[in-house]
Amino acid sequence: MRDKNLYAIGGLYNYLDAESFGLILDRVNEKYNAALWRRYAQWGEPTNDREWKQGVKKTPILVRASVLGSHSEKPQRSTQGWEIYGGTLPKVGHGYNITQDDLIELRKVSKMNDVTFGESLVDCFIQNSGNMLGGVHNELTYMLMQAMSTGEIHDIAVDGFRYDFKFDIPQENFVAPGTGKNWFTQDVSGNITANANADVVQDFLDFQTYYTDTRSLGVDHWKLSKKLLDMILKHPSVTDAYKASKNYYNPTNVKVVRTEVLDWLHNDMGVWAFDVIDFKSRHEVDGKPVSDEPAFDEHNLVAVSRAYRPFEMKCMNSIYKDRVALGGLNPSDRYSFVENRIAVLNSWSERPIMNVVDCELFAGPVFNNPNDYGIATVWEDYKP
Numbered sequence: 001m002r003d004k005n006l007y008a009i010g011g012l013y014n015y016l017d018a019e020s021f022g023l024i025l026d027r028v029n030e031k032y033n034a035a036l037w038r039r040y041a042q043w044g045e046p047t048n049d050r051e052w053k054q055g056v057k058k059t060p061i062l063v064r065a066s067v068l069g070s071h072s073e074k075p076q077r078s079t080q081g082w083e084i085y086g087g088t089l090p091k092v093g094h095g096y097n098i099t100q101d102d103l104i105e106l107r108k109v110s111k112m113n114d115v116t117f118g119e120s121l122v123d124c125f126i127q128n129s130g131n132m133l134g135g136v137h138n139e140l141t142y143m144l145m146q147a148m149s150t151g152e153i154h155d156i157a158v159d160g161f162r163y164d165f166k167f168d169i170p171q172e173n174f175v176a177p178g179t180g181k182n183w184f185t186q187d188v189s190g191n192i193t194a195n196a197n198a199d200v201v202q203d204f205l206d207f208q209t210y211y212t213d214t215r216s217l218g219v220d221h222w223k224l225s226k227k228l229l230d231m232i233l234k235h236p237s238v239t240d241a242y243k244a245s246k247n248y249y250n251p252t253n254v255k256v257v258r259t260e261v262l263d264w265l266h267n268d269m270g271v272w273a274f275d276v277i278d279f280k281s282r283h284e285v286d287g288k289p290v291s292d293e294p295a296f297d298e299h300n301l302v303a304v305s306r307a308y309r310p311f312e313m314k315c316m317n318s319i320y321k322d323r324v325a326l327g328g329l330n331p332s333d334r335y336s337f338v339e340n341r342i343a344v345l346n347s348w349s350e351r352p353i354m355n356v357v358d359c360e361l362f363a364g365p366v367f368n369n370p371n372d373y374g375i376a377t378v379w380e381d382y383k384p
Contacts (some may be wrong), residue, residue, distance in 0.1 A: 016122065021346065022336040024122075028130045029338045035137040036279055037144045041311035041365055046341055052314045053086035054366050087364075089316055090155070090163040092139045095358025096128045103353065125357065129344070132359055136342055138281050144311060144365040145279055145295035148223065149302055151375055153364070169370045173217070175210060176377045177203050183235060184379035192379075194235045201241055203378070204271045211303050211374045218372055219303040222271075225296045226278040228378075233261055272303075299381070303374035310373065316362035318343035 016024070066075050098106075102124070110120040146153050151169040155162070177183065183198045204222075211217045224232075232238060242261050243251035245268065265271040277296045282289040304310050320343040324335050332348040344359045367373065 016125075016334065018334055018336075021334045024126060025129060025133070025336050025338050025344055028126060029133050029342075031130065032134060032137045035141060037137065037141040037313065037365070040148065040309055041144055041313045042309055043339070043341065044312045044314045044366070046315050046317045048317050050089050050316050050362055051086060052089055052366065054314075087165050089314055089362040089364050090143070090153075091360060091362050092136060093358065093360030094132060094135055095356065096132060098124060098128075098355035098357070100353045103355075121355075125346075129357060132344075132357065133338060133342065136359060136361060140313060140363060140365070141279060142281050142292070142295045144313075145277065146297075147365050147367070148310065149225075149277075149295075149297035149300050149375070151370070151373070165364075167367050167370050169367075169373055169375070172215060173211075173371075173374045174377070175207055175374065182379045184231060186380070186382040188382055188384070190382065192231070194231075194237075195379075196236065198235070198237055200232060200235050200237045200378075201265070201269050201271065203376075204265075205269070207301070207303070207374070207376050208270075208272060215374070217303070217374060218305045218307065219374055220306055221273045221275055221304060223275045223277060223296075223302040223304055224300070225294065225298045226276050227294070227298045228301070229274060229276050233258055238265070275304075299377050299379055301376040301378060303376070305372060308368060310368060311365040312368055313363055314366045315341050318360065318362070320345065 068074065098121070103121075106120040106124060107117055110117045113120070143153050143155055146155065147167060151174075152164070152166045154164055177198060180195075181198050181203070182195055183200055183203070184192050185195050186192050211219050238261065239256050240251065242256065242264050243254040245264065246254045262274075266273060279295055281292045281295060283292055284290070318337065318341075320335055321337065330347075334346040336344045338344060338359075341363070342359055342361045344357065347356045348354075349356060
């Protein structure tokens, strides 16, 4: 697999055959088997169409059967329980170059560490490919978190390309506290303070009753950002009610402990369990990492069912598969399909001398059932 000639200089294809290229990529990708997006979605079967359509079963309403005479015809109920919605899969991808300067440094490293140039080059490939594939999984998680917390995807790449899609969640499934009772307020300077008029616990219970009784949704827990949970647990309407429940006559003597407040919320007050999201990502600007805006909207609570994963990660077969099937490829090109979906291409350039490795994937998260999903916006940014 690895060349033993210290002075051999050439592309990665000289040191890795097609099979080894794919094996290494698969091994590198294994560390992302626990990528955050996989908690909430599973891969869909790859299709050959960039356009996807999704069949969605509406929340069923069980109409009572009729009492019939002995020879009566059975009344036929409506079967309009399915609807179709669709969209276009976004293309995600990026790559890296091993330039002439890199190759010169790798040659030095190989001499210092008493290894071959080929081994140094392969090790460089392993490290950078891990970062590359990790970036793909990060993007899938970013899109899924946006969809999960807002019902929409608004993703702008560094190069300015924009992908926008709004899922067909019924408008009745979006709720908010009463007028003037947002849980927090933000001033013109961006400072966030708790709203004294809010009743956080009662709003939780009202939302839950609305979703399960009025809307008949099969939802049973809340998803929310770590930041919002921290804000909730410090809200005076929560802490004051907790203290009063422990010592109504002298609440100032009650110590507020985070774990105990959570236990009180869930077990005493009946607030559903929390699935806390703490996801951070970065993009690159002029070669330096820059923190992204939170992917999971910190203003929202999401009501979901634990009975199934809320998403499927739709994807399309890469056109590279058709290219490989044609045969007669340039010997300096190596193709591989990680998880049979993420297309990776390694190419060697003679002018300028450069090894280029990049990947692409047409994929995006799709709700399994947008009708059985609720989003509560409990505070908003300052708006002049």
